Amino acid sequence: MSGSGLAVAQATILDALAHQSRISFTGVVVDVEQHVVPTMAAIAHSLVVIAGRLADGTYTKDIADVEMGAQIDAAASVIVRFANRILKEVEDIINAVLAAVRQVVNGALKAALPGIPDLL
């Protein structure tokens, strides 16, 4: 591959990386604002309700402990889903870069050996 060919290949791969990163991380930011924060706020409200009911005698300590444990698990669920989402976005970015590499390799092989079909 010539020097200019390498530069084009590098630009193609970088474009793929930048494009997919923008899509992925914009989605994550929106998700945090529209889903994670409101859900955590709901959990915080529940904690206040539990504390109030414990204080006014509606709940025994045992009931409060169980409901408190449920709030911790709810928060853990939010975090695990968020972690899963991050993994998926990183996966999408890596795969976008690999697809760009495939495109570059196919282009280079076609230039070197005209008439052959795509190998990938």
Place this chain on the structure above:
Amino acid sequence: MALRNKTAGRRYWRLRTKRSILCFLVAAGVAGCTVQLTAPYNEDIDQEASSLQTNFLRFVANLQMVAGTPQGYYSQHQQQYSDFEASLAIIRMRSEALPGGVPCGHAIEQGKKAARTLSGSMQGEVSTRLSQPGLANASCITILAIIAEDQMERLRSQHQRRCNPTAPPTLCTTLFSSPPIFNIVTNAQSDAPLVSAVSISLNELVGAERDIKPPSGS
């Protein structure tokens, strides 16, 4: 002489590094590989989890109407808990059987940053929960299924304890609160903390499976 050797050495390593990168890229391209960091999407899990969520919300909406009366007693609703827990066991078994993906624990460290919206001690307790044995090497979907199972069992045991002929009716009404069901699922004003927590865990399970669903047409 020494300077010339040093410059030639640097040039050699630069060239070698460039060649290594090029070789890696070509190898990656020629292999046609893709990486899989999450568990693969599974339509059965998606459908089972969605159906469970729908049935659970119907169940709670119904109980909001009858909590504090004999129709709300646990003995009248025992069967539904068996169905919910069976659905969660199916989801967990299917998820555990899926190949691929990296352990969710690796990503959870990053995800914990989301816990910054929680106050001090709660953040520590969430970290402790996620560090429990058995969760470290599981996929995120499996962990969510395990948490949802624990949540459902909590609700079942509280329903049994708080909604029966000998318990004060107020313990049952505070478990399910009053209609509309909308307050429990969509805003931060729920007066039924336990039902709200179960609802959140189920929603995260459904959402996590949807997050890994490939775009239609691909």
